[in-house]
Amino acid sequence: MPKAKFETIYKDLKEKIEKEEYTFQDLLPSENTLVDIYSCSRNTVRRAIALLAEAGYVQSQHGKGVRVIYQPTPQTAFTIGGIESFHESAIRNHKIPFTKVIQFAEIHTDNRIAQKTGFPLGSEIYYIQRVRYLDDTPLIFDINIFLKSEVPGLTEEICRHSIYDYIENTLHMHIVTSKRQIKVQKSTEIDEEYLDLTDYHVLAVVTSQTYNANGVQFEYTESRHHPDYFCFHDTATRKHI
Amino acid sequence: MPKAKFETIYKDLKEKIEKEEYTFQDLLPSENTLVDIYSCSRNTVRRAIALLAEAGYVQSQHGKGVRVIYQPTPQTAFTIGGIESFHESAIRNHKIPFTKVIQFAEIHTDNRIAQKTGFPLGSEIYYIQRVRYLDDTPLIFDINIFLKSEVPGLTEEICRHSIYDYIENTLHMHIVTSKRQIKVQKSTEIDEEYLDLTDYHVLAVVTSQTYNANGVQFEYTESRHHPDYFCFHDTATRKHI
DNA sequence: GCCGATTTGTCCGTATGTATC
DNA sequence: CGATACATACGGACAAATCGG
Numbered sequence: 001m002p003k004a005k006f007e008t009i010y011k012d013l014k015e016k017i018e019k020e021e022y023t024f025q026d027l028l029p030s031e032n033t034l035v036d037i038y039s040c041s042r043n044t045v046r047r048a049i050a051l052l053a054e055a056g057y058v059q060s061q062h063g064k065g066v067r068v069i070y071q072p073t074p075q076t077a078f079t080i081g082g083i084e085s086f087h088e089s090a091i092r093n094h095k096i097p098f099t100k101v102i103q104f105a106e107i108h109t110d111n112r113i114a115q116k117t118g119f120p121l122g123s124e125i126y127y128i129q130r131v132r133y134l135d136d137t138p139l140i141f142d143i144n145i146f147l148k149s150e151v152p153g154l155t156e157e158i159c160r161h162s163i164y165d166y167i168e169n170t171l172h173m174h175i176v177t178s179k180r181q182i183k184v185q186k187s188t189e190i191d192e193e194y195l196d197l198t199d200y201h202v203l204a205v206v207t208s209q210t211y212n213a214n215g216v217q218f219e220y221t222e223s224r225h226h227p228d229y230f231c232f233h234d235t236a237t238r239k240h241i
Numbered sequence: 242m243p244k245a246k247f248e249t250i251y252k253d254l255k256e257k258i259e260k261e262e263y264t265f266q267d268l269l270p271s272e273n274t275l276v277d278i279y280s281c282s283r284n285t286v287r288r289a290i291a292l293l294a295e296a297g298y299v300q301s302q303h304g305k306g307v308r309v310i311y312q313p314t315p316q317t318a319f320t321i322g323g324i325e326s327f328h329e330s331a332i333r334n335h336k337i338p339f340t341k342v343i344q345f346a347e348i349h350t351d352n353r354i355a356q357k358t359g360f361p362l363g364s365e366i367y368y369i370q371r372v373r374y375l376d377d378t379p380l381i382f383d384i385n386i387f388l389k390s391e392v393p394g395l396t397e398e399i400c401r402h403s404i405y406d407y408i409e410n411t412l413h414m415h416i417v418t419s420k421r422q423i424k425v426q427k428s429t430e431i432d433e434e435y436l437d438l439t440d441y442h443v444l445a446v447v448t449s450q451t452y453n454a455n456g457v458q459f460e461y462t463e464s465r466h467h468p469d470y471f472c473f474h475d476t477a478t479r480k481h482i
Numbered sequence: 483g484c485c486g487a488t489t490t491g492t493c494c495g496t497a498t499g500t501a502t503c
Numbered sequence: 504c505g506a507t508a509c510a511t512a513c514g515g516a517c518a519a520a521t522c523g524g
Binding site: 304 | 488490
């Protein structure tokens, strides 16, 4: 729910672009015109435009205007991008998600896990393994490690549904920053057991470290994706600094 | 070269964080203190902080301060992220780049290419295939397609070095936005011929569509990465809109 | 639990610079 | 050249979160 004015304007313009009210290669109304439309200051309009640019919807051109560079994508594969839970992605892609919990353990970090996750040695953690299905096809083998001190009260039942939903709506913790890495790795026995990899023997592996609003890293996750259904997308802007 | 004040402040703070003058989990000086340090307005400080947050260096906390969440990474693999040319990445990773041009052709888009690239049917294009080496190891098979109208005068010689360098420093074109997609694909014969894939039969494929300052898509690129040396990283921030 | 100081978040109005047409 | 458009920067106001006394 946007309450800030600039978020409302962002959302409104974004919808207009998606509905092709402003279409590809059009110029948006000038900033001063938008000031009149939304009765706000130019700064506020500019914040909204900055968000649109970051999301790859528009591009500002000095002296000319703000050009729309959004083109509707042919919703095919299951795409990821941004910080999004599996459930959220599934809904956005119009698919039915299902989660099977393979392991749910409460343990302490040993040397290997501390190294890998960046959590202090000996921290209390939840160690979770899950298989994610979309329309009955196993897509992802997920390994989630949560700091128990930051995410208390996690249960196997919650893991069957959405952990992010629990974190945000029950614990009221704000997820802010996520650092991600994408690699290609050879499959392990456990990958082969749960994902139907056929003649592939590799996976796309997304590891992420997520920080909450207190700047504490509370999560380390390794998402091991079936190569056929892995599609990551993002929009980058060139910084001249 | 930063000339804008907020870019200078950004760069300065970034360097201080990288040199661990401000270290992980520290709070930066308050915005009002930074206003005094850099003798500028609070808005300007806040823009610099916004850039740092976007780059995953800091995270603001309402009522508390701005927390440093940067941790030095062990420069191991060849990492990509942001909009960066192969040459720039190589230098950042302290490696020696080498490029072999396999094909350099001036053709028109046919149906298949028009579909794939998003260029109009019949456009004049440069079609380029290159193999990228790092310290004598072939890492990437690159297919670049450039709109001739936007990138005139491209030669095989330029392709052996840096096309981006030519675009930005000779043509003075500004690269702004890039939309990327990462997938895993089975290798083709030509991949096997030029990359030493051993027992892998897949690659990490990064396709990107790049727009210049006029909002015109001038490039379509398919970078086919050897799985062992592929590492993509980024920092995402959760939007609550 | 309240209050006040500090800190970040949002928003406004204005001035000036610079690119495009 | 002037009009229009975006870019940068300043200063001020108030809101909201945090923390210490």
